[in-house]
Amino acid sequence: MRERTPLPVPLWSPSASPDGKVSRATGGRVRVLTGDDTRALHKLLDADPVGNTSVAAALQQRGTAAVGKGRQSALLLGIDAAEPHSGADRRLISACWLGSNIIPVGADPTTAKQFGRAARALRRRVSSIYGRSEAVLALFEATGWSNHREVRAHQPLMVMYQEPEMRPLPGVRPSKPEEFSAVEQACAAMFTEELGFSPYDHGASQYRDRIRGLIQAGHSLIAVDPESRQITFKAEFGSVTEQAVQVQGVWVNPLWRGRGMAAPGMAAVVNYGLRLAPRVSLYVNGYNTPAIRAYERVGFQHAGAYSTVLF
Numbered sequence: 001m002r003e004r005t006p007l008p009v010p011l012w013s014p015s016a017s018p019d020g021k022v023s024r025a026t027g028g029r030v031r032v033l034t035g036d037d038t039r040a041l042h043k044l045l046d047a048d049p050v051g052n053t054s055v056a057a058a059l060q061q062r063g064t065a066a067v068g069k070g071r072q073s074a075l076l077l078g079i080d081a082a083e084p085h086s087g088a089d090r091r092l093i094s095a096c097w098l099g100s101n102i103i104p105v106g107a108d109p110t111t112a113k114q115f116g117r118a119a120r121a122l123r124r125r126v127s128s129i130y131g132r133s134e135a136v137l138a139l140f141e142a143t144g145w146s147n148h149r150e151v152r153a154h155q156p157l158m159v160m161y162q163e164p165e166m167r168p169l170p171g172v173r174p175s176k177p178e179e180f181s182a183v184e185q186a187c188a189a190m191f192t193e194e195l196g197f198s199p200y201d202h203g204a205s206q207y208r209d210r211i212r213g214l215i216q217a218g219h220s221l222i223a224v225d226p227e228s229r230q231i232t233f234k235a236e237f238g239s240v241t242e243q244a245v246q247v248q249g250v251w252v253n254p255l256w257r258g259r260g261m262a263a264p265g266m267a268a269v270v271n272y273g274l275r276l277a278p279r280v281s282l283y284v285n286g287y288n289t290p291a292i293r294a295y296e297r298v299g300f301q302h303a304g305a306y307s308t309v310l311f
Helices: 021-025 035-046 053-062 109-122 135-142 178-194 204-217 262-273 290-297
Strands: 075-080 092-098 101-105 127-134 150-160 219-225 229-242 245-250 281-282 301-310
Touching: 021 109, 035 053, 035 075, 035 092, 053 092, 053 101, 053 229, 053 245, 075 109, 092 109, 101 109, 101 135, 109 135, 109 150, 127 135, 135 301, 150 290, 178 204, 178 219, 178 245, 204 219, 204 229, 219 245, 219 262, 229 262, 245 262, 262 281, 262 290, 281 301
Parallel strands: 101 127, 245 281
Antiparallel strands: 075 092, 092 101, 127 301, 150 281, 150 301, 219 229, 229 245
């Protein structure tokens, strides 16, 4: 059998309707979801509120499973159960968010491969694929895309349901609109250190709008040194639903590292997060042993693993 040559992630290719491309690429197994699928999609997301926080938050904001407005708007793909279903809703067994990121939902390796074939056929340029490990790695393999920056195959997913016993870091609080410039600098420093490239490479205005939105929503938390007025610690709630909060962007200013701030800072973040939802989760690179140990000291429990493919 002739081996298939890997392909780069394509530039976006316009198509009046993605339905035909998806159906042909998957033999009719995958379809583009519509507004009528919203209720069924909510049920699927509710089966794994910790693993599905990002997509659940996006669906909550959009209010519908239908394709968004605009040529490059995100869409949702779905696979139905093979057996007939007598209920009012189709029984979705898995789904996939496809926008600037690709996020499989409730997918096993077999269904994830179908989503990978659909993503390849739709020819959308993406910045990452992330989510539960088995699904992400199978989906990525099925795309055949080769020009990825990095595959982070093991990222422990961790969760807390109760306030930490550890004393929280004093002074952690929501950032203020007038602190935008300092928060932006801290976020950009963390992003560059974590991913190895600037967040502005993918659009400066979009990145700044994202930070402003987090500040306005009260989802950006910081601690500030009273003397220098520098941000010493920060974190954000990247996704928030009624069932779970997912923390992102945890960062300690290099000038304050080695002082034991990470764990107490996260204790404060968890306390804030539990005011918004009954679960606070995060995922962390498997090689970052100090961070994992710090989260375990706070009280985070392991809840499986994520993988991320960066482009």
